[in-house]
Amino acid sequence: xxxxxxxxxxxxxxxxxxxxxxxxxxxxxxxxxxxxxxxxxxxxxxxxxxxxxxxxxxxxxxxxxxxxxxxxxxxxxxxxxxxxxxxxxxxxxxxxxxxxxxxxxxxxxxxxxxxxxxxxxxxxxxxxxxxxxxxxxxxxxxxxxxxxxxxxxxxxxxxxxxxxxxxxxxxxxxxxxxxxxxxxxxxxxxxx
Numbered sequence: 215x216x217x218x219x220x221x222x223x224x225x226x227x228x229x230x231x232x233x234x235x236x237x238x239x240x241x242x243x244x245x246x247x248x249x250x251x252x253x254x255x256x257x258x259x260x261x262x263x264x265x266x267x268x269x270x271x272x273x274x275x276x277x278x279x280x281x282x283x284x285x286x287x288x289x290x291x292x293x294x295x296x297x298x299x300x301x302x303x304x305x306x307x308x309x310x311x312x313x314x315x316x317x318x319x320x321x322x323x324x325x326x327x328x329x330x331x332x333x334x335x336x337x338x339x340x341x342x343x344x345x346x347x348x349x350x351x352x353x354x355x356x357x358x359x360x361x362x363x364x365x366x367x368x369x370x371x372x373x374x375x376x377x378x379x380x381x382x383x384x385x386x387x388x389x390x391x392x393x394x395x396x397x398x399x400x401x402x403x404x405x406x
Contacts (some may be wrong), residue, residue, distance in 0.1 A: 221259045223249050224249055225266075228240065230314075233314040234255075234314055275339050278343055281302055282343065285302075292351070296354070300350065300377060312390050315381040318336050319378040319381055344371055351370055360404045361406075
């Protein structure tokens with residue numbers, strides 16, 4: 215295996231494990247077994263778990279935000295854009311055995327056990343999503359698609375929190391079937 219392939223495979227495996235189990239339930243031994251390499255090989259690429267997590271976030275954050283930016287730049291209506299945005303979270307839940315949550319959502323749940331720079335990377339992800347949601351909601355208000363009480367920034371926080379939280383609840387509750395029901399209720403709220 216080429217070094218870049220090994221590094222990517224380690225990151226892919228770690229991300230999968232964190233999205234399913236959480237960061238504190240994932241170990242280098244788990245990655246070693248899944249990838250089929252020795253733990254020492256993982257330490258070669260990522261000397262510490264913090265190095266691994268930082269590299270994961272450096273890869274995940276821009277990748278996810280590029281998807282969101284592509285949605286925002288599309289000519290679709292604000293409602294369709296928001297549905298596509300919600301779909302990113304539903305797709306995460308649908309992947310694998312329908313038991314995955316957002317990487318930053320899982321890390322955020324364990325943020326008190328992480329160091330400050332990692333917490334800042336997670337916070338950055340949350341803030342950037344909320345900024346993009348404000349733009350989307352503003353477009354929806356200006357075009358008459360959305361009409362809701364309260365501040366746009368507060369609604370953006372509510373939407374992001376709802377989607378991140380619903381991933382966790384759907385995993386524990388009734389799986390993927392629960393997610394669209396909550397999203398439809400969100401749209402009722404936005405059109406009130």
